[in-house]
Amino acid sequence: MPAPRRRPAPGAQAVTAADDLPVARVVVEVPVLRLDHTYDYLVPVSMADGVTAGVRVKVRFGAQDVDGYVLERLATSEHEGTLRPLRRLVSTEPVLPNASARLCRVVAEHYAGSMSDVVRLAVPPRHARTEDEPLAEAAVTTGEQPHNGSRSPMAPDGPAPGASAPHGSAPTDAGPWSGLAGGEAFLRHAASGAAVRGVWTALPGRWTAGGSVLADDGWEDMVARAVRVVRDSGRGVLVVLPDARDVDRLSRALDAAGLRDATASGRTLPDDVGRAHGYVRLLADDGPAQRYRAFLAALRGHARVVIGTRAAAFAPVAELGLAVVWEDDDPLHAEQRAPYPHVREVLALRSEAEGCALLVAGLGRSVEAQALVRSGWAHEIGAARAVVRERAPRVRALTRVEVAREGPAAVARIPSAAWRIAREGLAQGPVLVQVPRAGYVPVTACGTCREPADCPDCHGPLGLASGSSTPQCRWCGRLAAAWSCPRCHGSTLRSVLVGSERTAEELGRAFTNVPVRISGARSAGGVLATVSGASALVVATPGAEPVAAGGYAAALLLDAGVATAGTQLRTRQDAVRRWLTAASLVRPATAGGVVAVVGDGDEVVTGALVRWDPAGLADRELDERVELGLPPAVRVGALTGPRQAVMAVLAETTLPPGATVLGPVPVTPADGGAPVLGGELGDVRAIVRAPRGEGRLLAASLRAGVAGRGARRGAGTVRLHMDVADLV
Template sequence: MGTHRPRGETARRSRTLSGQIARVLPLLPLAHLDREFDYLIPPEFDEIAKPGVRVRVRFAGRLVDGFLLERVESSDHPGKLGKLDRVVSGEQVLTPEIAELARSVAARYAGTRADVLRLAIPPRHARVEAEERAAPVPIPEVQRDDGAWQRYQHGPAFVAALADGKAPRAVWQALPGEDWTLRLAELAATVVARGQTAVLVVPDARDLQRLAGACTQRVGAVVALAADLGPAVRYRRWLAALRGDAKVVVGTRSSVFAPVSNLGLTAIWDDGDDNHAEQRAPYPHAREVALLRAHESGAACVVAGYARTAEAQALVASGWAHDLVAPRATVRECAPKISAPGDSEQALDRDPNARMARLPHVGFVAARRVLAAGDPVLVQVPRAGYVPGLACASCRTQARCRRCNGPMAVAASQAMVCRWCGVTDPAYRCSACGGQRMRATAVGARRTAEELGRAFPGIQVVFSGGAEVLDAVKPGPKLVVSTVGAEPVALGGYGAALLVDGWTLLGRPDLRAAEEALRRWMAAAALVRPDGEVIVVADPGVPAVQALIRWDPVWHAELQLAERAEVRFPPAVRVAALDGSEEGIVSLLGLAQLPADTEQLGPVPLPASSPDDHEAVRLLLRVPRSAGSALARSLAAAQAARSARKIDAPVRVRIDPIDIG
């Protein structure tokens, strides 16, 4: 059996052993075993036992997988060392950069390196490893064209810095109608021309397909990585990145760990999309991993999107990244006309029910005008079956806790209770109108399609959503009804977009509700031609609606960041969510040396995942950003102590989760 090499304490007297020693990280699920162990290298493995290869070692009487991190001549262990059982493959799949990145990600999210490496390195496919390497793809000559980037303040300077081998960092605000795939492909081609590589991360397969096509035209040596690829295809493409056959890697969230060498650029598109958040331990966010990797490797970094998250704005506010935005005059030239029904006294006089109607009169008028001109109309509807939480039945204001501003729910006693702090408020009233009746209502996209089909007889109605997501629609007079995030691109652009049920998006029981609503609206509005029209059916006084009308996501992100700082939630602070039984959470807190200024919120019950599960609770731990690393270390150490003591009450620890609301 291997022996742990102590870290962080005075080393014991070293003694030289006959033969070299492998320092191995076994892929074990127990937190207290997240450390290296020393094994002797048998002579038959001497040539292929190189740092980064997969190995099999005997641990506690059974064979386990692991990675050989390094070879050393001596060990600090005074006893007898075990031997490597097998070197699985001579392929050095764990590069030094990814090994260090895995250490940083595990520390950031209070996890283990074994869990991070399972996300970073796909399972081995022996037949693919034995295949003959494909011939190198010729890289076309890069044509420097800064014309499109001249529309952005400091855009040409940013591209020039990339071309000079520098490492600029920016938060890029794409203009409405911008072909963002071409812009990112241009940045990737710029670093490839210098002999470097680029990793571009997108939220879903549709964006992946579009960006991969644009990069292939500009660079040629491109691989696309996604979770839904077959094991052989995925491993083949991953090996192409490892072996240097691919200069640009485009993929979904796990591709941020792509093992490219000489990294020159990391970029992430639409960082507010939930798909960027990993659902497996230690639950890292692709944006944070990209930032860590850019920082450690000295690469350039771009966080891009039509909208902007509070986290991205925090990067600009801290000085870590710079703004890459267009002047207001350019924005006005590119943006369609955007309005909200009832945004003036005159509009209310013409249509008194404009603010309460699901599709007001101005929406019908705009749709008829565009359809008569032979152009398509996009109708965006919140996802079918979506439950936004509780809102006032009279004015649709979201029900929030008076103590912590958390979302309210209905307890078994029919009293209102906060989902964050657990405070019960039996006399709860709406903060806007004083009403006591609450409701949770959602209208699905399919029902909307049926209603519009009757309202516009003879017009083709196209549906996109669920399992029927369309990539694009042809030009012509048609109504395209889509759920949020499934909007197809219209060749030539839409003539108009109707964003209905805005209160449903804004009423989500989530800190990110307004930010998410604006992101969804902007993604749809960006598909409309500059001479088109966008109508958002929501309260025109809401900041998110105002930001959409002016196309000013930076202002909204600044506002969101200030509000998060006021209520002390991420990214202004660091928060850890502990999910599990009360017994398990109490045992973890008893072993954790939490920072002195840690604040506890809860615990509150979690929704039961099964009819027999009614004991899961959630506790939030909140600390200033300066104490975030200390909080993660203390929780990781507590998890390791619980694992060593074999405490059978699992607790899921997530740092800055996106769904704390």
């Protein structure tokens, strides 16, 4: 009998290939390590004109159509078999230019991930209608000389009148940067195109004794001036900030410096206006259309300045001259999706790859930034100690020893000394109260035996949403109306941790004629951006502190013991960063500003805040980590999965010289009930560490081990996470 006829696979039909460069090298969106390669496809003659480096295409991969990006066009292919043709040209917009593709590959290798995962982070989803939008008709309203609209400032015959200065020109006015050690030199080198790197510790506050604002002296004004200096030299600037509130503050400073949001009106400014005056905001919260519009404005060169959150670290800025990361130790800079890149590391890799200047800035100093300074890779930028003392508020540590003379009241959550500071501060202006926990009473205990109150179903912690609410589990959400203690059978509850809502309630009872405002993601009014300079109590959770007009007269940092408790490596670093953020909003000591740290917190962290010395704390932490062999002194990789699978990957992986393996140990649930590192219950985790110089080899070897096991279809999935922050 004749053999059955097989239907040809989709894409296998004969097509006419392009005459010139008929092969397209494509990276496909298949986030599997063992398939992380480039693949060659045939370019049909119908797509020959539109297929260029960086465009989106649809290709046949296995039995399905997947998205891909063209990296380059070639005359021949190394593949000996028959090439499949490209299925469809999605868009002719080159959204992945060569520089971005190289950066994605470098980041993928650094974090032992797949390039398709990094490309997903670097390139926002396509918004077809936005690609076809015309440029806006906008006139120049800045204080600079108007531009000739008939000629682009990047025209071949030279810059237009009033456009950016030629490459190599030095800044004419560094402003307040000249008062910092190394500040003016950094701007001069960055404007001249040098790949200089700096670590800058910003000054606190910007208010005088009379409550007036010092012009061009806040961190956002300093960053805006650096942006303006480098942009005027003809180069692009990229600034990455933790959240949208910081982006808004920098946007206002850029507007005051004479720049304009190139996409604020919903359309992109013309080339001559945008390139000389424009900046774009790249935030995921802006929605798909606005985010893609800002991305295209940077890609097409309509704006030389890009500011945004962590996804903006990959923004395609033309002729990048300066990259800035603000508050690099903020957890929001760490990507939560594979391969988990950190903004600081991405910009450092970009600085080396593109030869641009890098500025790691913040009110504090991360241990990783201190390691860059100690190694000589970056230079320290900061003010003299006398200037810091003049600008910082007075800090008091109200521990039990400090207030022991109050007798039994010394153990109160808010001792009388803190009440006096708040009362005196309210006579001068608003008072900030920072509470490390949100909610009303997030953790409770038995009122009789003090045993922690757990959910009868999942054993999660029970909390209270209000003074009259029913106890509810923080993990599963189950109500425990008939709860009784399994130990003593008591039915009453007492608070263990007090949240921002309960704190505001207590303060409102104590100060009956003073308005109390709550700022937090879980509060009814949400996160407040600003408050007036009138007398008021502002209760905020860490990171949600609003800016007060004229600065706060005083601040209370409550529950210091809770803020500095924990076993994670970053506990001290996170605590001092949160305290510095709140304390920097207080008026200086010369204007009567006082900050009170209430509670028995970590002595090292409290001392660093009292001295206002975050660099000293980071230096001490770095010494301890070098001695113990912990990051950033070493590079680490975490393998998480079933025990048999993790042990198999370790046995099949050739580790670099000096590498050691810790574990595997069972994965324990983190706060809130979720297992750490994305692991499932019953999984284990092994930590592999190697000397810093062997970091790339460690990433390559672990990546090969995990990919090899996936290729052999071994039982169990092993997840790889490089430079994991939670080691314990």
